[in-house]
Each structure stands twice: as structure tokens, then as C-alpha cells.
Amino acid sequence: MSIEWVNGAIEEIRAWGRSKDVAVDVDEVRLLCDYASDYLDVGELSDFTPGTFEQLLLDIYPRKVIAPPESAAETVAAARTLVDFLLDSGEIGAKMATRMRSKIDDIAPEMPGALADTSKFGMAKSIFGAMGADADAPGPVTDHQGRRLRGVTADDECGCPGCSPLPPVRPAAPQAIARAVRGSGLLRDAHALLAWMLEGGRTPTVRGTLRVRDAARVTRELGLAAPALAWELVVAVELAEVSGASVRAPGLVPLDARGDEEVLDLWAGTVTFLTGGPAAEVTGWPKLDRELYTVHESLYRLRGPMAVQALREHLDGAPPDDDGGPEDGLELDLDGDDGGEDPGRLDAALAALARCGTVERRGDTVRLTAQGLWGMREMFSRMGLPAPVAPGLADGGAAELIAGLLEGMPAEQAEPDIASWLERRTQAEAASDLLSAVRGEPAVARGVAVTIVDRFGAEAAGAVRPFLDDPELRPHVVHWLAGRGLEAPALSPGEVLWASVDMLALAVPAAGTDPGEFAETLAGAGPPAHVIEEMWQVDHPDVAEVLDLLGRHLPDRDLAKAARKAAFKARSRGIH
Incomplete structure (x- = not known):
């Protein structure tokens, strides 16, 4: 600089x-x-x-x-x-x-x-801020001893692990990763293409690339979306011996017949291939292709989803497609604005990348797949970078379990953690620990605990009932008891209204991640007008934010207007 x-x-x-x-x-x-x-x-x-x-x-x-x-x-x-x-x-x-x-x-x-x-934050600053999301605001960059590094910013390209260590992540079990890799993705396409080439006695060009006519045929006959890229991978991970116009793969083992260890080794090579700048197009958009390592590393550091809009703004500030870009693909103006890109181009490019298997798109966000996360960690380890693994959630207490689940891990990864944690406790012990852990905590944490406790039967009632004394947990406990046909006190109108706000507060993070899906949910099960008009009176810390959310996403314009008015009233009486 x-x-x-x-x-x-x-x-x-x-x-x-x-x-x-x-x-x-x-x-x-x-x-x-x-x-x-x-x-x-x-x-x-x-x-x-x-x-x-x-x-x-x-x-x-x-x-x-x-x-x-x-x-x-x-x-x-x-x-x-x-x-x-x-x-x-x-x-x-x-x-x-x-x-x-x-x-x-x-x-x-x-x-x-x-x-x-x-x-106002640029993409890089937002990423670093998300890595320290437990703070109220982004803090200064520090070294490994916690000392502030004066002059170090979100743009600096410090590769020193002491200054910018990789965060601990929770990779899925190797068996699950191998199963996912066998099921779909670029590596599977590469095996299918190679088998097709060998069966038909087809050969590459004298330069070792896939012939155009073969690419067209394999697309038509096998339905492969990116045959040229799949062939690049065949060569890169040495699935076959390719020399000029000759190809040999005696005893080719289908992907489904390979052992887990071999599949994982091939997948690690695939992730390195995709993020290391292969000769073939990956997404069909050179601007994104040049930044695949940066995008994957950022998603790894976030340990959660990235807004597609943030990625779009990042790419809008990248060098134009025809200038060749920076030599290493990393020195980019993350916040520039050269504009003019087709907004659908990124959507198509992300769909192509998702077909490769490292990322997935959910609504308006994009995140690493379980196999993408595993592959990135394996690549970092092979590069000699410390890539720590976060401890299993089942080994900690209720507070650690809830905190881990709130990090936004995919449901298919969260469920085994929850099941393993519950196996070590009786239902009564688990209910008591979970509800105790969320006393005085935000609505999202309370929602996680209540959702898990909702799995328990009436035998846990003795552990759940004492929480009737907690004003924040009381409405949930009453609902839990009544749902099991057990004796439960009646809720006052104020408590019913408070519970409505509390349940909607659980959706605030999800609405930010996928506003379209949230709006659809509200269209079918949104609160009625008289509830919205009374919500501003509820002494709930999230009431103004909940009303703001309703004001932005309720499809009924009159209801949305009523929610905005109620949000103003809530703030006027000092409820934030």
C-alpha cells in the first residue's frame, strides 16, 4: 500500500x-x-x-x-x-x-x-466483522497475542496465521462427505465422461483437450453441463494417463466403487482445482472465475452464508473482464463501482458453481456445502496452514450447544449434534439444562432451546413446569404443557401478545437471510390487524425490530402500514 x-x-x-x-x-x-x-x-x-x-x-x-x-x-x-x-x-x-x-x-x-x-461496510470489512460477530461492532484487527495492529485493515493481504488465523470449523463426518461427493458434482461428471470416452474409443485433441464434437455429444447423451471442465479435472487429478491425443485408464474404478479414503483424496484435488484457477471456465464468467479462491476462502471464514448482493457488489468493483485482472486474482478494489453487469449473470454463474459441488445457494445467500467446507479445510492443511476443528457440540453443555447451533450450520449437520447431545441426558435433564441456559438470553437463543424441548414427552413435565416462574419462558412453557394435555395456567392477553412478538423475533435472522421465503410465510400465517396494532404496547426488547420486519415484508399494504406505525409508537415509548 x-x-x-x-x-x-x-x-x-x-x-x-x-x-x-x-x-x-x-x-x-x-x-x-x-x-x-x-x-x-x-x-x-x-x-x-x-x-x-x-x-x-x-x-x-x-x-x-x-x-x-x-x-x-x-x-x-x-x-x-x-x-x-x-x-x-x-x-x-x-x-x-x-x-x-x-x-x-x-x-x-x-x-x-x-x-x-x-x-457503509465494504465486503472485506463485512467478512472480518462477521468473523467477530460476538461483538456489537467490528473491532480492531489484532495479532495472535491480542494486541491491536495499527494500520492493519480489512484490505491488507497478510497471510500470516498469527495475524489472520483460520477460524475453527465443524466439518461433517468423512463418510458423509464421501457419500455427498459420490452423489453429484464435478468429480462424478469427470468419472462419467472418462468412462464414456474409453467405452467409445474416443481420444482428446493433440493438445490433450476435449474435442468440440465430443463435448457436444456427451452433453446430449449424458446431460453433463460442463464437459470441457470435467475433462480438465480428469487431467488435473490424474484419473487417466493423458498424453497428447492418447488416453489410458486401465482398470478405471467407478466413483461409486471407490473407498471413502480414495474418494476424499480425489475430492480434495477437485477443490484445489476449482479454486486454483484452472484453464477451463468454471462459471462462465471470467470475473468470478478469477476470484474463486477469494470467494471460497471468505465463505470458509464466515462459517455461514454470504448475501448474494454483497458478492455482486464485490464483483462490480473487480477489474473488467477484458483487462486480464490482477496477476494473483487477489488485489481487488472490493468497493469500486464500474456497474453495468447483467444482474442475471451472477445468478447463472453461481448455479454453474453449485453444480460443481463446493457451494450452494439458498434464497438470497450463498454458502459452502458440507463437502466444500471439508475440501477447503483439507486444502489449507496441505498448504501448511493451521486449520483448527471446532469441538463437537455434544461434548459441551446446553449453552455451548445453543451457541453452536446459532452459528448457522446446515440442518443436516445440526441434527446429528442435537441427537448426540440428547443421548447423553434424560429428557428431564436436557429440558432443565436447555431452559436454564436461555434465561435472560435473546429470543433466537430461547427459540432454539424451546424447539428442542418441544421434542420431549410428558415425562419431562417436572423439569419444564418450574420455568413458569420465568416471565420470558412462561408463555412457551404454558404452550408446551397444554400441547401434551397437562394442567397449565391460562395466559393473560398481554402474555399472548408477548409470545406473538417473541415467536416473530425468532424469524428476524432468517428474514435477513431469505426475505422472499419469509414474506411467503407471512402471507400464509401473518398476524391479524388487531394483533399488529396492539404489539407496540408489549415490553419486549425486539418489538420495534419485529414491527419493522412486518412493515417491510407483509404483502398486505394496509397491514404493512399498520406495522410501521406501531413500530414508531414502540420507539416513541422507548422500547428498542
Whole structure:
């Protein structure tokens, strides 16, 4: 990031600070100069203007720099120091200095809010923020000892595991991964294509590539969507001996007949092939093909879904398709805007990538498949990078189980964890532990616990009934008891209304992940008008957010308007 003029300027500022006995925050000043150079075409100190500081502190920093809102005071102080230096060194005149200081004074009260505004975050900053999602706001980047790395931002390409370690993940069992790989994906297509070539005595071209007429025939006869890519994989993972126009694979073993260990080894090679820049097209969109490693690594670090819109914005800022892109495919302006792409192009490209088997799309999000996650971890391990495995949820207590489930793992992976955890406890013990763990916790955690307890029969009633004394759990406990024909107190109208808000609060994260599906659910089972109009009176911490959600997604315009009005009333009485 730093270039010659920045290095020279920093040395001058150091010397100036020593001569004037002024404390200079060199790291902050360097970051100002670096970003001014990279994004605002500032080529020397005299190029700074009042507008430069406004763009840096209210636009560039919020998008790029990982720092809490309270750090704004340090950055503003560094900007003022830089203005003092520019004036003393003769780079600017007194009038310009006055204008700069006035502009910085205007910026100072706005910058903390800009740093906290998640809508301003660029893709890279959002990813790093999600990796630390337990914090209320994205925190500073730290080294492995927890010390803040001044000047380190979401854009920096530090590959040091101590600075940016891979997060612990929960890969599925190897047997399940092997079964998924055998079932579909590019590796299966490669086996089918190779068998078809051998059975028909067909050969590749003299350069070893698949003949065009064979690609057309195999698409027609086997239904393969990307035969050229499948052949590239045959060569890459050495399923056959290919030399020029000859191909040999004596005793080719079908994928279904291979052992798990062999299938997993081939799959690891497939993931490396897909993310390492193969010669053939993967998705049909060069811009995305150049960034497949970045996209897969980001999804791995997120350990959950990424909004398709975030990926779209990222690709909109990537170099144009015809410029060849950066040499390593990583140095990208994550937040640029060259616009103009066909919005359906990304949809088609993601569908093609999903057919390869490493990612899957769910509504408006994309995430790694179980085999994609496993393959990425295996690739990292083979690269020599520490790729830790998170402990099994069944080994922890109820709080650890709930926290793990809230990380957004696929249902097919979550269910074995829940079953294993329950096997070690009686229903009564499990119910007591789960409900105790969510006392005073947010609605989403409470919802996970209640959903699991709902599996239990009446024999767990002795452990569930004591939670009638908890005002947040009481409506759920009453519902649980009544559903099993057991004696249960009646809920007051206020408690019924509170329970309605609490159940809707469970859907807030899902609505953000797949708003279309949430809107469809509301269309069939949304709350009636009289309930919406009364919700604002409920003393529930999520009531305003729930009403906002209804206001955005209810298909009935009158009901949506009523929800927005109720949200305003809730906020007016101080409920957030």
C-alpha cells in the first residue's frame, strides 16, 4: 500500500514532530496518506484538500478500516496533526489550513456514527466483522497475542496465521462427505465422461483437450453441463494417463466403487482445482472465475452464508473482464463501482458453481456445502496452514450447544449434534439444562432451546413446569404443557401478545437471510390487524425490530402500514 512519496512524507513528519516536540501518531497519519494515495489520487502532500479529509474520514474509513466508533477521536486528532505539519512545512497556506481545520471540526462528531454504520461496510470489512460477530461492532484487527495492529485493515493481504488465523470449523463426518461427493458434482461428471470416452474409443485433441464434437455429444447423451471442465479435472487429478491425443485408464474404478479414503483424496484435488484457477471456465464468467479462491476462502471464514448482493457488489468493483485482472486474482478494489453487469449473470454463474459441488445457494445467500467446507479445510492443511476443528457440540453443555447451533450450520449437520447431545441426558435433564441456559438470553437463543424441548414427552413435565416462574419462558412453557394435555395456567392477553412478538423475533435472522421465503410465510400465517396494532404496547426488547420486519415484508399494504406505525409508537415509548 505504501509508496515512495508516502514513506518520504512520514519521515518528514517524524522529524517535524521531534523538532516541534509534537506527539505524532505516525501509524494513523500513514494510513491517511496511504488511503489518500490509493483511492483519491493524492500523489504528494500538497494534493490534500478539505474534501480529501471528508472523503477519507466519512467514506473510505467506514468502508475499509476495521476499528470501533470510539477510535474516531484518534483518527481525527491525526488529521489535525497532519494539517499542522502541512502548514508549517509550506505545503499549504494559512487560508487552506483554516478551511481544512473547519472541515475536520465538522467531520469529528459524524465519524463515530459512520464507523458504526454497517451499511457503509465494504465486503472485506463485512467478512472480518462477521468473523467477530460476538461483538456489537467490528473491532480492531489484532495479532495472535491480542494486541491491536495499527494500520492493519480489512484490505491488507497478510497471510500470516498469527495475524489472520483460520477460524475453527465443524466439518461433517468423512463418510458423509464421501457419500455427498459420490452423489453429484464435478468429480462424478469427470468419472462419467472418462468412462464414456474409453467405452467409445474416443481420444482428446493433440493438445490433450476435449474435442468440440465430443463435448457436444456427451452433453446430449449424458446431460453433463460442463464437459470441457470435467475433462480438465480428469487431467488435473490424474484419473487417466493423458498424453497428447492418447488416453489410458486401465482398470478405471467407478466413483461409486471407490473407498471413502480414495474418494476424499480425489475430492480434495477437485477443490484445489476449482479454486486454483484452472484453464477451463468454471462459471462462465471470467470475473468470478478469477476470484474463486477469494470467494471460497471468505465463505470458509464466515462459517455461514454470504448475501448474494454483497458478492455482486464485490464483483462490480473487480477489474473488467477484458483487462486480464490482477496477476494473483487477489488485489481487488472490493468497493469500486464500474456497474453495468447483467444482474442475471451472477445468478447463472453461481448455479454453474453449485453444480460443481463446493457451494450452494439458498434464497438470497450463498454458502459452502458440507463437502466444500471439508475440501477447503483439507486444502489449507496441505498448504501448511493451521486449520483448527471446532469441538463437537455434544461434548459441551446446553449453552455451548445453543451457541453452536446459532452459528448457522446446515440442518443436516445440526441434527446429528442435537441427537448426540440428547443421548447423553434424560429428557428431564436436557429440558432443565436447555431452559436454564436461555434465561435472560435473546429470543433466537430461547427459540432454539424451546424447539428442542418441544421434542420431549410428558415425562419431562417436572423439569419444564418450574420455568413458569420465568416471565420470558412462561408463555412457551404454558404452550408446551397444554400441547401434551397437562394442567397449565391460562395466559393473560398481554402474555399472548408477548409470545406473538417473541415467536416473530425468532424469524428476524432468517428474514435477513431469505426475505422472499419469509414474506411467503407471512402471507400464509401473518398476524391479524388487531394483533399488529396492539404489539407496540408489549415490553419486549425486539418489538420495534419485529414491527419493522412486518412493515417491510407483509404483502398486505394496509397491514404493512399498520406495522410501521406501531413500530414508531414502540420507539416513541422507548422500547428498542
